Each structure stands twice: as structure tokens, then as C-alpha cells.
Amino acid sequence: MSKLDTILAHAGNHRDEKTGALVSPIHFSTTYQHPEFGKSTGFDYTRTKNPTRANLEEALAQIENGNFALATSSGMAAIVLALEIFPVGTKVVASRDLYGGSFRWFNEQEEQGKFSFSYTNNEKEMIEAITADTDLVYIETPTNPLMIEVDIKKIAEIAHKNGAKVIVDNTFYTPIYQRPLELGADIVLHSATKYLGGHNDVLAGAVIVRDEQLYEKLLQHLNTTGATLSPFDSYLVMRGMKTLALRMERATDNARKIVAALEKNPQVKEVIYTGKGGMISFKIADESKIPNFLNHLKIITFAESLGGVESLVTYPSTQTHHDIPAEIRASYGLTDDLLRLSIGIEAAEDLIADLTQALEK
Secondary structure: OOOHHHHHHOOOOOOOOOOOOOOOOOOOOOEOOOOOOOOOOOOOEOOOOOHHHHHHHHHHHHHOOOOEEEEEOOHHHHHHHHHHOOOOOEEEEEEOOOOHHHHHHHHHHHHOOOEEEEEEOOHHHHHHHOOOOOOEEEEEOOOOOOOOOOOHHHHHHHHHHOOOEEEEEOOOOHHHHOOHHHHOOOEEEEEOOOOOOOOOOOOOEEEEEOOHHHHHHHHHHHHHHOOEOOHHHHHHHHHHHOOHHHHHHHHHHHHHHHHHHHHHOOOEEEEEOOOOOOEEEEEEOOHHHHHHHHHHOOOOEEOOOOOOOOOEEEOOOOOOOOOOOHHHHHHOOOOOOEEEEEOOOOOHHHHHHHHHHHHOO
């Protein structure tokens, strides 16, 4: 088997035998001619299967060391797809510190009586919460935005002993730093909008599995609901994946330098970083200065999202996590003095200088 860097560099390549095109062609056709009655090319209608999307899905399965993958119209579509194959009444143990969109949808499902959720703040609490009644364990590791990690292998072993499936959102670390299927997870999710796409120009999601029965359930549900990824967006994700290893390496190198600078800055009271990847959270000593800080950044962009080549700063309390009630956010440490950085591939010196001058305003 090829190394991950090689698989990424060749994502979607050599799939057009007729012309020999190196890069995957974009097949825009929504329908496909049958050679004759009772025969199919394998493609009938593009919602069900599209050649460009199929090339992407093959690459997605490879990078996570899975057997099957599905490309969806957004990261939230991937989350919804993965959970909706489970029956009404499913009992879920989940990370407490979640992306706000995940929490919003989870909360809606609970209010409608479809699922019930038990939220946990750390690995110890998650292990204690998994019982014979648990049907599903939903993990973000590291979490968004407090960067809390759990041992996927340990959690998966305990979950499986209790008959539960395990879903891991691997958006932050990507397969460069973590491959959950190899650690025992049953389903891996990505907001491919983020690091996999990598250029802030495509909205996409991914669901990857090893088990064929799980895949068939996911495929049937996705074909029925229709939240598939378009051919052009499939091409964009493949194009982005080719440089994933390089971008993650540069983002990590930049992030480590920025963390060192922030830890010395008197305007910052806490820095949260796991040591790898491009995601940093930090707390400002004087919360009232946050608007001024955001307004004076010149290189780093104040915007939602993450994982692109450009560095972004997000204020979770008013943006990505605003849908989580303030008292719940505060209860697990997501306080209003916290900012989240997504570090890109710019020169680290320029990013440090930008943060420094804005913090001094």
C-alpha cells in the first residue's frame, strides 16, 4: 500500500482510461445512456452515482484506510447522514464540547424524541457514561474549540463491549494526524469544507466506513435524501486533498511558533493547543478588548470556518457556537473571553506580528 502522502498527491488521478487524462474529469451529466435494455454502465442518475464523485469517494476511503466513502453536500449533511441511519430511541454518549451546528441538530433531535444524548466533558466521563444501554458514541477529538482529546482506541473497545457503535469527527486532525477507523471507530466524518478542501472555496462533507452493511445503509439513505456532492465540488475537494500533507505540516509549524508567542503576551491569559494541527484557542485577559482586537487585525481574517490556506480567527460565542445557550457554554469552559485561530500557510512572523499589534490596541 502506498504511503498517505502519495495517495493524497494522486487523488482522483488515472481514472480516465479513454483519454488518459491525468486529473479526474468533471462529469456534469445528470443522466446516463443505457447501452441497451437491461444493461447499465454503472451510472444511471447522478444523485445515485457520479463518475467524478466516485473518484473522490475512492480517494476518501483510501486516506482513512476505509473500504467505502460517501461525499455529501456539507459537513452537517455528513453528520446528519451518519446519525439518521440509527433508529428512533437511539441513546448517544457524546462529547460536550461540540461544534455548535452539531449541538443544534442534536438538540432538535432530542426535543423531537428521536434520540437521547448524554454529554461528557472528558475521556474519564465518557468511559463512565458508556453502559449496556448505550447505542452510539459520538466523538470530537480534539473538540471544538477547547481542544480536548480522548483515546479513540480505548473508547471504541469499551463501546463495542457494550454493543455500541462509534462515530468520530476527524475534521481537525485529518488522516495526517489521526485515522479513527484504524483505532476502532465504525464511522469517520469530515467537514471536507475545512482541511480536506483547504482553500475556503468549496462546501462538502465525507462519511467513511469499513463495514459493508453500514455502507449500504448510508448509501440508501443518501440516495433517498439527496444531499450528495456536486461534480464540480467533488473535483475541488480532490484538488485540495493533493496538498493536504504539505498544508498540515506548514500549519502545525506555524501554530507552534504562534503558541510560543501568545504564551509570552501579557494580553493573553491562556493558550489551548494540542501540539499538532493548525487549531489554537486562546483567552484574552481583558474580554472587553475583543471587538477592538478583531477590528485591528490586518492579515488574519475575522470569519467563520477553518482549515484553509488563509489564517482565520473566530469568536465562538457570537459565531460558530452561538446556538449553544450561554449557561451551557460557560459550564464546560467555553467562556466569552475565548477566541479560536485557524492557522494557515502564511509566514509565521507576519501572523505573530499581526496578532501582537492587534492585542496592543
